Amino acid sequence: xxxxxxxxxxxxxxxxxxxxxxxxxxxxxxxxxxxxxxxxxxxxxxxxxxxxxxxxxxxxxxxxxxxxxxxxxxxxxxxxxxxxxxxxxxxxxxxxxxxxxxxxxxxxxxxxxxxxxxxxxxxxxxxxxxxxxxxxxxxxxxxxxxxxxxxxxxxxxxxxxxxxxxxxxxxxxxxxxxxxxxxxxxxxxxxxxxxxxxxxxxxxxxxxxxxxxxxxxxxxxxxxxxxxxxxxxxxxxxxxxxxxxxxxxxxxxxxxxxxx
Amino acid sequence: xxxxxxxxxxxxxxxxxxxxxxxxxxxxxxxxxxxxxxxxxxxxxxxxxxxxxxxxxxxxxxxxxxxxxxxxxxxxxxxxxxxxxxxxxxxxxxxxxxxxxxxxxxxxxxxxxxxxxxxxxxxxxxxxxxxxxxxxxxxxxxxxxxxxxxxxxxxxxxxxxxxxxxxxxxxxxxxxxxxxxxxxxxxxxxxxxxxxxxxxxxxxxxxxxxxxxxxxxxxxxxxxxxxxxxxxxxxxxxxxxxxxxxxxxxxxxxxxxxxxxxxxxxxxxxxxxxxxxxxxxxxxxxxxxxxxxxxxxxxxxxxxxxxxxxxxxxxxxxxxxxxxxxxxxxxxxxxxxxxxxxxxxxxxxxxxxxxxxxxxxxxxxxxxxxxxxxxxxxxxxxxxxxxxxxxxxxxxxxxxxxxxxxxxxxx
Numbered sequence: 001x002x003x004x005x006x007x008x009x010x011x012x013x014x015x016x017x018x019x020x021x022x023x024x025x026x027x028x029x030x031x032x033x034x035x036x037x038x039x040x041x042x043x044x045x046x047x048x049x050x051x052x053x054x055x056x057x058x059x060x061x062x063x064x065x066x067x068x069x070x071x072x073x074x075x076x077x078x079x080x081x082x083x084x085x086x087x088x089x090x091x092x093x094x095x096x097x098x099x100x101x102x103x104x105x106x107x108x109x110x111x112x113x114x115x116x117x118x119x120x121x122x123x124x125x126x127x128x129x130x131x132x133x134x135x136x137x138x139x140x141x142x143x144x145x146x147x148x149x150x151x152x153x154x155x156x157x158x159x160x161x162x163x164x165x166x167x168x169x170x171x172x173x174x175x176x177x178x179x180x181x182x183x184x185x186x187x188x189x190x191x192x193x194x195x196x197x198x199x200x201x202x203x204x205x206x207x208x209x210x211x212x213x214x215x216x217x218x219x220x221x222x223x224x225x226x227x228x229x230x231x232x233x234x235x236x237x238x239x240x241x242x243x244x245x246x247x248x249x250x251x252x253x254x255x256x257x258x259x260x
Numbered sequence: 261x262x263x264x265x266x267x268x269x270x271x272x273x274x275x276x277x278x279x280x281x282x283x284x285x286x287x288x289x290x291x292x293x294x295x296x297x298x299x300x301x302x303x304x305x306x307x308x309x310x311x312x313x314x315x316x317x318x319x320x321x322x323x324x325x326x327x328x329x330x331x332x333x334x335x336x337x338x339x340x341x342x343x344x345x346x347x348x349x350x351x352x353x354x355x356x357x358x359x360x361x362x363x364x365x366x367x368x369x370x371x372x373x374x375x376x377x378x379x380x381x382x383x384x385x386x387x388x389x390x391x392x393x394x395x396x397x398x399x400x401x402x403x404x405x406x407x408x409x410x411x412x413x414x415x416x417x418x419x420x421x422x423x424x425x426x427x428x429x430x431x432x433x434x435x436x437x438x439x440x441x442x443x444x445x446x447x448x449x450x451x452x453x454x455x456x457x458x459x460x461x462x463x464x465x466x467x468x469x470x471x472x473x474x475x476x477x478x479x480x481x482x483x484x485x486x487x488x489x490x491x492x493x494x495x496x497x498x499x500x501x502x503x504x505x506x507x508x509x510x511x512x513x514x515x516x517x518x519x520x521x522x523x524x525x526x527x528x529x530x531x532x533x534x535x536x537x538x539x540x541x542x543x544x545x546x547x548x549x550x551x552x553x554x555x556x557x558x559x560x561x562x563x564x565x566x567x568x569x570x571x572x573x574x575x576x577x578x579x580x581x582x583x584x585x586x587x588x589x590x591x592x593x594x595x596x597x598x599x600x601x602x603x604x605x606x607x608x609x610x611x612x613x614x615x616x617x618x619x620x621x622x623x624x625x626x627x628x629x630x631x632x633x634x635x636x637x638x639x640x641x642x643x644x645x646x647x648x649x650x651x652x653x654x655x656x657x658x659x660x661x662x663x664x665x666x667x668x669x670x671x
Contacts, residue, residue: 051510
């Protein structure tokens with residue numbers, strides 16, 4: 001197992017956010033955590049990446065117990081995260097943001113940089129633009145690209161579809177599949193359960209700090225309870241085609257490396 | 261009238277466009293041109309204490325005294341505080357404490373133990389840095405406003421402790437602090453143009469009781485050294501780490517930046533600069549009392565940093581200069597000057613919240629709603645509620661419900 005989380009409890013002050021979560025991610029998989037707001041998805045990711053201390057339980061990575069390892073060192077062992085709300089450095093240019101992603105590493109970064117630009121051609125066009133002035137979709141690409149700069153073994157993605165137009169969501173998801181195909185394990189947190197379950201191998205359903213279900217992703221797609229609770233009773237996410245004039249512009253779609 | 265207001269919403273717009281042009285020129289200027297500007301600035305600073313300049317700049321009080329303190333002192337303090345606030349984004353409201361520690365180090369070691377200024381200077385810098393670490397180690401886990409409150413308390417603790425400690429003079433402070441030993445009797449040659457500037461024949465390295473100019477030059481050299489040091493830090497790996505912490509601390513940690521260590525370093529470096537300013541001040545003032553180090557000094561230095569353009573060194577220096585100089589220049593207005601000064605500050609913050617000479621990057625940060633002054637305020641409106649929401653396990657107002665958001669958008 002690449003990543004094992006064993007019965008972790010996490011508290012915010014006195015309030016318990018995670019009440020004994022156990023999950024595993026094997027090398028090469030895409031695993032998704034789905035659940036409603038407040039189920040503890042983000043907290044789980046933050047605990048894995050070391051932003052939240054755990055009260056009890058264990059996080060093991062590559063067989064080593066990293067429960068007490070500070071967050072900035074977990075990057076070096078191979079955990080990369082694109083945080084909730086993207087966490088772009090708004091005052092830095094796109095390229096500086098990407099270089100920050102490799103802060104913990106030293107040596108030649110041109111290969112990683114080229115790879116990120118290949119995955120996200122839009123970022124290459126915007127190299128010198130300040131991160132904060134980009135659209136939501138571009139920022140999401142930057143957040144993922146930045147996490148990849150550290151060459152993580154496992155990539156933690158926190159709600160990459162949040163606030164994005166449907167077409168962009170499609171694009172981001174196909175890029176996640178591509179990243180995984182190139183050998184990076186992915187742990188994906190999503191509210192967009194329909195999409196997440198379609199690309200994932202396995203899935204865990206979280207409710208108020210507990211894992212209530214875990215199964216193969218395609219099995220959950222057909223699970224009546226999951227359908228009722230998270231998939232809108234069958235009305236899938238694909239219904240959305242019309243481009244909403246939201247904060248993101250649409251033309252990005254043509255650059256998707258492998259449209260399906 | 262309405263149209264006039266709307267077409268002219270920010271009267272400083274023109275100024276800021278002009279600044280952009282200057283900035284672009286500067287960014288593309290060749291090395292030689294930059295050096296020429298630096299040298300001109302230094303020459304300007306050297307002839308600044310002339311009487312001719314003084315008559316214009318300060319008709320009501322002694323210009324050379326003003327130049328050392330508050331002007332020089334505020335500039336040095338503002339550069340130090342800018343490391344903490346402008347670069348690392350940590351709001352420190354007790355910065356005066358480090359200034360006090362430097363001054364008291366000079367007073368205690370100089371007066372009671374007979375050390376001379378040059379021996380005290382490194383000790384004062386070290387003690388201030390150490391107290392920065394001692395203050396920071398337990399408190400830097402706090403963010404934004406909480407950190408500000410704790411540092412404010414620290415500033416008060418230092419001052420009140422000094423007032424209540426009889427062995428260092430209590431409320432009467434310490435007097436008879438020795439001046440720095442004279443380095444050289446060398447005098448400026450009495451030739452033009454120095455003579456007509458009133459600088460001919462003065463000894464810039466002889467630290468007496470009457471002539472303030474040598475102290476000003478000492479301050480000037482310190483400021484130049486500190487600027488070089490801070491500038492180099494800013495463009496280093498440390499500077500990048502600070503910028504990332506300022507812009508998004510969690511993201512910085514995720515990138516592998518040891519955030520706590522770097523925040524502590526910012527505190528220590530900022531504190532050591534404050535300590536250096538304190539040692540200089542103590543050596544010139546010959547007597548210090550706890551009342552020299554009230555909270556208002558912290559507030560004024562912070563105002564200088566923010567007014568000038570937090571994070572941008574020329575801006576910070578300009579801000580400190582204006583904050584130190586304007587109230588003295590308009591001493592003729594008596595007490596109204598403080599009213600006018602306060603009004604001018606409020607107006608500035610309304611019209612130009614990013615400061616007089618902001619860095620470009622700071623503008624982008626402000627536009628994004630993060631950065632600015634670290635996570636000041638952002639902590640209240642930003643991450644905390646979402647964290648609490650998640651912990652409480654109920655859906656707040658920001659997302660409709662568990663239905664995929666994109667589906668909502670598409671319908």
